Amino acid sequence: MDYIHYIREKVGHDKIILTFAGGILADSHGRVLLQLRADKKTWAIPGGAQELGEDTVTTCKREFLEETGIIVEPTRLLNVYTNFEEVYPNGDKVQTVVFLYALRSLSEPDITHFHNEETLLLRYFSKDEIMALDSLSAKHRLMLDEYFNNRFDMGH
Template structure:
């Protein structure tokens, strides 16, 4: 049983704090890889929930691969985001703690046909294209703005 299923078996849909890790992957033109999420139908930075005994770096690598099919290595830690609350489509309530990394691909990047339950579509987007997407969460929009500005505010 994964950690989220275990916790939810104990607390139901009550609000809990969960740790997540994600990565920002840029191509040679500076465009950022985003995923169209299967659960919320929103564009997002690839990443996901930490399992018990797993480091934030290992979570980033595992979740990035699960959601994109791309193996990555973190290059640098960007920021920690801890002041966001969400309600998932199934009613689960969370306060998220997100470790965000800049990552590089290990090997080839093939995204054209990648799709699974978590990811409906993948695409590289420029900063301008991202600002025009209406289905990016406030949390992910902030992370991307800070990335493009290369200025990360503590305490988010």
């Protein structure tokens, strides 16, 4: 079932709380994989919305595979973010609850030519490259800053 489609049929574009799960996959050089999102044309941590009956680990693994083609396994929960609001290009409003995991790859990642309806491009970025990006949301910038500094504050 597509939970977002189901709930949006009932509430339209009104603000709702949605749960998401995503993950940080680093390469052997410590660079982090980001996706260029097709909907917003911004760089982002791969992840997505939880479906009914799904735990957030399963959500993270499913969404990461859908958005990158890479099979991953979460190794630890990094943080939970609960106080960000977004408006999507179609007008949907949300307050997000995001479970962020550290990941390891279970497949040999080949991101060279990967793209689909959600992902225009995949690329590994260093901390300095990420902090210089203009097209990165405040939410993802905070998550990546906490990751690179290995300091995860509660209450976001």
